Amino acid sequence: MPFEDAIGPEKILQVYDPITKMQGVVVIDNTALGPGKGGIRMVPDITTEEVFGLARAMTWKNALADIPFGGAKSGIKASASNSHKAQLVAAFAEKIAELVPKTYIPGPDMNMGEGDMKIIAETIGTPKAATGKPASMGGLPHELGSTGYGVALSTQVALEHAKIPIEGATVAIEGFGNVGTFTAKHLSSWGAKIVAVSDSKGAAYLEGGLDFETLMRVKKEKGTVAAYPGAKVLEARELFSVKCDVLIPGARPDVIHAGNMHSIKAKIIVEAANIPMRHEIEQQLAKRGILIIPDFVANAGGVISSYVEFIGGSEKEMFSMVKEKITANTRLVLEKAKNGDLRAAALAIAEERVIDAMERRRNSKPPR
Numbered sequence: 001m002p003f004e005d006a007i008g009p010e011k012i013l014q015v016y017d018p019i020t021k022m023q024g025v026v027v028i029d030n031t032a033l034g035p036g037k038g039g040i041r042m043v044p045d046i047t048t049e050e051v052f053g054l055a056r057a058m059t060w061k062n063a064l065a066d067i068p069f070g071g072a073k074s075g076i077k078a079s080a081s082n083s084h085k086a087q088l089v090a091a092f093a094e095k096i097a098e099l100v101p102k103t104y105i106p107g108p109d110m111n112m113g114e115g116d117m118k119i120i121a122e123t124i125g126t127p128k129a130a131t132g133k134p135a136s137m138g139g140l141p142h143e144l145g146s147t148g149y150g151v152a153l154s155t156q157v158a159l160e161h162a163k164i165p166i167e168g169a170t171v172a173i174e175g176f177g178n179v180g181t182f183t184a185k186h187l188s189s190w191g192a193k194i195v196a197v198s199d200s201k202g203a204a205y206l207e208g209g210l211d212f213e214t215l216m217r218v219k220k221e222k223g224t225v226a227a228y229p230g231a232k233v234l235e236a237r238e239l240f241s242v243k244c245d246v247l248i249p250g251a252r253p254d255v256i257h258a259g260n261m262h263s264i265k266a267k268i269i270v271e272a273a274n275i276p277m278r279h280e281i282e283q284q285l286a287k288r289g290i291l292i293i294p295d296f297v298a299n300a301g302g303v304i305s306s307y308v309e310f311i312g313g314s315e316k317e318m319f320s321m322v323k324e325k326i327t328a329n330t331r332l333v334l335e336k337a338k339n340g341d342l343r344a345a346a347l348a349i350a351e352e353r354v355i356d357a358m359e360r361r362r363n364s365k366p367p368r
C-alpha cells in the first residue's frame, strides 16, 4: 500500500459483482475507537487513494467529535445517473455485509441518499447497517439540520472567545443550502445579524441585517437569495470581502485563497464547508489575528447525528448531543491552540485520542 502509516489503513476491500458489473472499494482506516464510520460516494472515477484520503479524514473527524466511531469510507465506481443504481447499491451491500456494522457503518456521501441507505439496511437485514436512513426506518434525516446547528454553536463559542456579544454580531454566510440555511436560522434566532448570504447565483448584502424568514421565502420564490428586496446585489465571490465579525464559508472548497485572502475583513472564520481553504492560507490568516474554526471541528454535527441514529436515539437526543459535543470540542480546541493554528491543535487532540485507544486495545488483548 502506498499510503500506510502508524494509524492505518487496517483494511482495504475491493469488491466486484460479475452480474451487475458493480465495482467498489471500502477503506477501513482505523477502528481503535469503534467501527469505521464514513459515507459511500458514487462517482465514475473513484480511486482507492481518494477513498483512503476521505477515510483518514473521518478517523480524525470522529475522534475529535468524541464519538465511539473509527474512520472509514467507501466508493462505488459508477455514474449517479446509472439506470441500475438500485441494483448496484444492493450488490455493493451484499459484498460488504461481512464488515457491517462491526467494522464498517456506511452512510450517504456524494450522489447517495436516504433511499440508498434503505436498500443497504434491507439487503443486509438490519437497521444498524447504515445511517442516514429515512425517518420511517428510524433515520435522523439531513433535513433536521444537525450540521448547521453545530456550525452555529461553534460560531457562538468562537464569538464568546473573541469577547464579541452574539447579540448584534455581524455574519456573512456563503451558501444557502442544507448547512447555510440552518446556520443562518440558529444564529439569527440567537440575535446575530446576518448581513450577507450567497448562493450559486449571487449574494445579497444588507448592512441592517437580512431577515431569515424573508431569505427563505425569496430563495423559494425567486430561486436565489440575491433577489432579497432592498438588499445590495453582489457577485457570489464578493461575499468573502464584506465587512463582518464572522465569515462562514458553507458551500464550495478552496474559496479563500492567495487571490482574495487579503480582502477578508472578518475577525472570525467558521468553516462550515469542507476544506474552504488550504492549511497554509489558514496559517497566514491566523497571523493577521483572524480566528479560524476548522471544518472538522465546526461541521461535525452530521457525524454526531449519525452516531445518535446508530444507537437508536431520538431527534431530541441528537440535538442535545450535537450541542454538548460541538460546544465542548470547540472550547477544547480554542484552549489548546498555540499560535492561533486551530487545525494543528484539533489534529493533535484527535491523534492523541486515536493513539490512546490503539494502546488500550493492544493492552487489553491477551498475549499470543
Ligand code: NAD
Residues within 6 Å of the ligand: 142, 147, 174, 175, 176, 177, 178, 179, 180, 198, 199, 200, 201, 236, 237, 250, 251, 252, 253, 272, 273, 274, 299, 300, 302
Ligand atoms: P447543499 O447542496 O444543500 O447546498 C449548497 C449551497 O451552496 C447551495 O445553496 C448552492 O446554491 C450554494 N453554492 C453553490 N455554488 C456556490 C457558489 N459558487 N457561491 C456561493 N454559493 C454556492 O450542500 P450542503 O449540504 O449545505 O453542504 C455545503 C458544504 O458543507 C459542502 O462543502 C459539504 O461538504 C459540507 N458539509 C455538509 C454536511 C451536511 O451535513 N450537509 C456535513 C459536513 C460538511
